[in-house]
Amino acid sequence: MAGRRIVVTSGKGGVGKTTTTANLGAALAKRGLRVVLVDADIGLRNLDLVLGLEKRIVFDLVEVAEGRCQLRQALIKDKRFESLAILPAAQTRDKDAMTESQFEAIVAQAAEQADYVLIDCPAGIEGGFRNAVAGATEAIVVTTPEVSAIRDADRVVGKLNDRRLPMRLIVNRLRPEMVRTGDMLSVEDVCEILAIELLGIVPDDAEVIDTTNRGEPIVLDPTARLAAIYEKIARRLEGEMVPFTSFDAQGFLGRIIGALKAG
């Protein structure tokens, strides 16, 4: 049976699509699942950097589409997880170097050999978005609890609805202390506006910047609190009922305790 094909998208840039794709992919691979990550951001690729695989790129997505190499030649095996591979985007080409049907065919082919194909969508709702979505049968919408990100996510939810794609939501970079002081929208607020099913809540964590810069997904660090959170999201994707960690209503002390418990 072919694997699931899930696009990770947001509308707004910089909300954490690539970080989510890399960490969720790693968390799924850690569970022994076969995962292919596709970087659909042609011209501005970054998934390879986040996974520290940039020096291993030989062929890319566009070269596969143009028939200049086989899909299996372009797939790069992850350094740490045997069952994780990425298909990098082309860096020096434009997004119109590929058509929707080419994209769809490559993703379908990748799904034949994998349990999950996660597609890292570019920001915006232009051609790059349409390509990335064309290959998917499900979507994960990533947003941050900011008015502008939610407005953009809402536009994307509308577009995914038009395509009848089932979708779930990850609220990223939540700062519980700001929610508590009324300076940030809560997860409930965000869910109410977007009205789609919640898949995960990821708190803002400075550690992510560092692990991303080093090309080491945070799920590799068993002591990191976000590792446990991405693992929970992976289990929810697998169909398990996993309760959500409550970040709201945590006082200062609660945060310290939460930090010590790590996860």
Add this chain to the structure above:
Amino acid sequence: MAMHQPVPDEVAAPAAVKLGRAIVITSGKGGVGKTTTTANLGTALAQRGARVALVDADVGLRNLDIVLGLESRVKFHLLDVLEEKAALDEALVRDKHSESLVLLAAAQAREKEEVDTDRMRALIAALRERCDYVLIDCPAGIELGFKNAIAGADEAIVVCTPEVSAVRDVDRVVGLLGNRFKPQLIINRLRPQLVKKGKMLSVEDVNAILRLPLLGVIADEPEIIITTNKGEPLALRRDGETANAYHTIAARVAGEDVPAPAPELRESLMDKLGSFFGGRRA
């Protein structure tokens, strides 16, 4: 086009019209702070008495109106003007806080492919005739929206966060901008504490790769999220390090010879607690 209706003064003395500067704010990567920078720099320039127009070029995913708190006042948008459904003057929204600041909002329910590049160029030219500064808030990415946003501009400010992915994207954008622009750099969301711990790229690290003239450095501040959500740009204030950084950047854009702002390192309470517990904070 409606925007070219001549005013009598112009006809009498066209040579007297001094054209404003058209600056595109761009980055490649999304979410690095283009819109926040556009709103704050525009506000800071307007506070200096300059006539400023802000143009939201992110058709379909507009946000500049929200950041300025003007979303309920938008009647017409960029595409209405380009398609001659509204005159430019009708579409410009006067800012609530700064008298000499106007906004041209993007269309929310339309697509970037619907923007005609030549008309966009003509629109920016028309704005340059009536303003000292036209700041164009570019969409993320390097597709058509990017191409249209840079079409009418003659200068560029690139915004970059101290992250390898953002630096790589900016590097690509600088290449695409070519020689017509002389891009200047704003490094955004720097966390001095993380730099000190070696967990974030420093200003020098970033600029060792990009090698661009540095306009200034803005610290990562929760205050920015708050002011953005409220629709009141931080640069409306005269106090505080980050507000001052925007005013200094505005002075530098205006040609004043002042040093580029850089955030200072201050130890936070959480840092002290973190070392107290003997480990890193989560």
